[in-house]
Amino acid sequence: MTIRHVLDQLDRIYLGKPEITKLCCTALLANGHILLEDVPGTGKTLLAKSIAKSFEADFARIQFTADLLPSDIIGSDFFNMQTQTFENRTGPIFTNILLIDEVNRAVPRTQSALLEAMEERQVSIGGVTYQLPKPFFVIADRVGGNVHATGRSTRSLPHVSSSWVSWGRRRTELDSADDFKDETDSACLDDE
16 A cells, blocks of 8 residues: 555545644654644544554544543553562553644643653653653643643644545544454455
């Protein structure tokens, strides 16, 4: 499957924003990340899930809130009373495609843990370093401007402003992300 096939499929699912799908795929292939600025309900989760399906990658979503701790995203060690040992529980950051909703809502300490993982592609839990899966791609969204709830500004990420998605098709067609891989395979076979 070529990148053109992937972009065509994404454009059929995430309607009216071919430049956004192209920028997301470019950032993914360049080992980068992207910050989307948009109003809620414009299909950012659908886009991230569709990208994950098209690259046969794992997907996770984290809703950032003011009380979210770094250990909530990267994981932590816990004491297992049955075995009397410490065990590691990795957090949702251990995925390929990660959607972060409202990155500007979290406290700077949590944002810092995310940014460190994005840059280093690894996290340390209990003194042990764990590599993040490859590829590791973050799509973050910042709603309501760039100021944190406490007045501190969000750290910079490459970003793109998006506007409303064209809803020219029925919602049931938009929800067809589960059939995405099958459609992509069919499109590839048609071109051969």
